[in-house]
Amino acid sequence: MTPPVRRSPLEGRETLADPAGRARLEIRDFPGKLILRGKPDQVRAGVDKALGITLPEKSPETASGSSATLLWLSPDQWMVLTGKGEEAGVQHALAQALSGAHHQIADVTDYYTILALSGPRAREILMKLTMLDLHERAFKAGEVRGTLLMHTQAVLYQSGGDGAEGGPVFDIIVRWSMADYLWCLIAECGREFGLPEQVPVSGERLVV
């Protein structure tokens, strides 16, 4: 019997990099993801207690601790990012600290996958797909915003700063089933910056 194997929705896709270093697209390796919902007043203390993180309470804030990063999604909703395989532990710790408070924690680790787009031209590539203002005056390191990347909903989290060599890093959090579409579309938009063409999975036989 084959032992359990985890697969990403981008199984078979490999890191795309411009030889000239202008842009790079890769897949994050199964980071844990939780959705935390609750009124800030009711979960603030518990989040601090469980994770040592001050709850980010308005757009486009994020906050990081040693075990997790919290992304503000809406006034009562956060995404909690953890290391690979650490989501259950973080979920448990949060649930303990929040017992008694009205809240919800849902494991969405496999609902979403994270693409990382980096490089000095990363902003220009994303600007072909989102109507958000991605200018470095308007979108800074450590900020998060929800958006549409053409037909897909996505959360954009700038996990790396512009000052760093190699330009900014955007973590793009997208639904499993949309990941291949987005991967190929980002590559398409990055072709002028040296990313190779990527063809979406397609060609299935359809019966009318």
Added chain:
Amino acid sequence: MTQPFRLYDRGLVNRNRPLQFSFAGKAYEGFLGDTLASALLANGVHMVGRSFKYHRPRGIVGAGSDDPAGLVQIGKDPRRTDPNTRASEQELYHGLEAVPQNCWPSLGFDVGAVNDLLAGFFPAGFYYKTFMGPPLNWMFFEKHIRAAAGLGTCPEGPDPDRYEAVNRHCDVLVAGGGLAGIAAAYQAARCGARVILAEETAHFGGHLLSMARSDALIKEQPARAWAFDAIDELQKNPDVTVLKRTTAFGYYGHNFVGLWERAADHLSPTQRTPDTIRQRIWRVRAKQVVLATGALERPLVFNQNDRPGVMLAGAVRTFLHRYGVLAGKRAGIFTNNDTAWQTAFDLADAGASVVTVVDTRAEVDATLLRMAAERNIPVRLQSAIVATDGRHRITSADVMPLAPGGTGLTGTPEEVAMDLLATSGGWTPNVALFAQSRGKLSYDADLAGFRPGPSFQAERSAGAANGTTTLADALAEGTEAGLAAAKDAGLKRVRKTSPELSVTIPEGVAVEPIWEVPVLGDFSKSRAFVDLQDDVTTKDLHLAYKEGYRSVEHIKRYTTTGMGTDQGKIANMNAFGVLSGVMDKPIPDVGVTTFRQPFKPVTFGALAGQHVGAHFLPRRTTPMHDWHRRQDAIFEPVGDWIRARTYPRPGESFHQAVQRESKAARTGIGVLDASTLGKIDVRGKDARTFLNRVYTNAWSKLAPGRCRYGFMLGEDGMIIDDGVTACLADDHFHMTTTTGGAARVLGQLEDYLQTEWPDLDVFLTTTTEHWAVVSLCGPKCPDLVKELCTGLPDDPASMPFMSWQNAEVDGIPVRVFRISFTGEMSFEINVPASYGLWLWEKVMEAGQAYDITPYGTEAMHLLRAEKGFVIVGQETDGTVTPLDLRMDWIVNMKKGDFIGKRSLLRSDTCRSDRKQLVGLLTENPKTVLAEGAQVIGNASEPQPPVPMLGWVTSSYYSPNLERSIALALVESGGARMGDVVHVSRSGGKPVAARITETDFLAPAEETA
């Protein structure tokens, strides 16, 4: 090859880069930097096509996007060929092939030109009259009109070029890269603003490029040098985007402006690589907009004003200075204002012979008269051109004095030979974008044109677009606009950096409008064109008024004036002027037609951008998709999803495969990928109250570990979704929805929680794709589940129906649901999606011993129909209540309120003769009814209207029952059990069928 009309002392063309091109099959040479129009004129070619309606010869009239007439077809590759391209905008590249439009068999001899002789039969409103006449009129004319209409030829097949759309935000968007626009961008950038500057042509400088270098000076240098330096500085600024070959084509709400960049149209297809973007749409959201789009010159409207060689005077000057081309060597000028005089002087200075300046005005500035005299140019004041001659190019014009007061003609016509007639009727500020932005136009009598009045959005106009007529004022106004825009965008104010500009030539306009030049002789025989593309003459406008049209918008549509690809850029103002005379009303009272986006035609390729072909839409697939592909399954789209529909074996038809799969699922083990179902995590102490309100049945007592099926209704009582919800804990539920309804249901439930029931402590989170779902079905599946899962009862079949348990497969936690959508013994194993393919392959491997059969969505539909289970969207269509489905048991009217409850009590929803869901069994068990077929009461179909009882919602051949089955919504169906009804079919007599209960598995044994 020679270019007989080329000048070698001016222009932005590169004479070291000759380019070969062809037009109408003939080879020519131009230079890098030419447009097709300038290169043709350099070779003495004026006529490039024929007009839309009368097929009259048409030549190059303008030098930019305003040209209504100089349209050609570019390229012979049928995939790339580009119709209706303005020769004045198409930049020349080596090997360019252009062909004329709307002429057959050739440009010189055109069969369609017979229309011109029949002009009397094509008056204004020709189409309307054809529509409104006897019915057969249109039937007769349509095919001829369709064959004759249109100008160029559409490309065929997929477009091989790449396009893209990009988004940008900025503090200040400047539309137009002339002097005012450059000054505005320069000043705004100095203030630290994020600036986008868009120029329509290949060069910045605008009007500065249409005059001699030394005619405008800044710091004793040509003003254009300052402009070019400013552009250099802007290009070095990382916060400034400088775009040439880019048109602002649409000004929308909230300062959203569309720009269209022709990024590679100036390159030959062989110079473009597979990565080259041919055209790009910039979707700009600007805090402030500066409109510096210049002014458009309008021609004079006189008899026979449409011959090739009759051009706008400003365009002649542009061809001269910008491209180094003489549009003619014996030039006449016809004007009602000062600006065309400079064209005469510049032509004369460049070596052309200016044979006459005809000015309709009685008095003209003395400086102009002196400058004309210095160049020995014959001047005729208070005169007009009343006729022209020349078959494919003007050869002469008849000049006549105007009667004092401008009301008629006097004296006798005098023929003047010429190969070019440059005309000017004045300048109209290019207010298209301003008007699109909902700014209010105001009429300026000095300009005899409309200029921007009060703004509606955060924009301001500067330069000629604002009605400004001198360069120094344009520079100052542009600078001030840039400064004010930056300030209003929230940036700090810095000192103005506007240099002194001096102009050494006269700059006035002093226009005296003459909207219709008087006609010599019979007006009905005159041909004075207002719209050169749509062949609209002054006579058409007069006729429209005579036939009762009063609104300028109606007259536009009746006569088609301004309705061509150029949208009447140079025609509209003249049309308003003519109508003002016809109606005897001041122009502001005549009004203007609406300026709509786009300013000029934008290609579909650019608008579609990169979202074409394989990138057109996301195709959502499940974690097991790769396996389905490897089996060469047949798929079907379900919403955005691509789901496996059936898995035909070699040699098997679709139908055979579905039959085999359906049989296996009731005799052995079938396995279905059910991952796409919507899933919502529901959590909070009020979760049960919430479920009670959103479902029709009661949820208060559902114990942890148990599941329940529910219907969700709209407020109108109609079914909108269904699904099984499992109780995870007292305050925690796992809800499932239909595949297609997942996002909508979540949004609707969240809406209720936030707006209607904020008092409920409930949170929702979608978990749809976190879980991959392997659904097992069939009598043998408990054995397989037992083999796979640890943590379940020894006999998984002992799990109560509608229950669930946590378990593990090889240490991976899963949720096992003992639920069924087939009526058969069934388990659904939910595993985190990243393990989905692994689990599926493991199930297939372990299932081999049980001869496991994968089945797709088609067999799933068939299996559930055998059991009489409904599919929301198939048995329901938004007009069906649970009572209509005869599922009264699922509606609990005693538990308190729920969405749609009140509507179920309405007299109409309580009617007993509503359409109700029933089964149908055809008399012949082999006959499969058509889904959607009408159920009627009669054995034979009478003449319409046929009394209809309902329709078939689902229909299959059931391999398990070995006969056809169908579900149908039938009027009073519940009371008609056993009745025989008839089902219509195309091409045959109605089929008799007996009404039964919907669960075909239950009565099957009785009838067997």
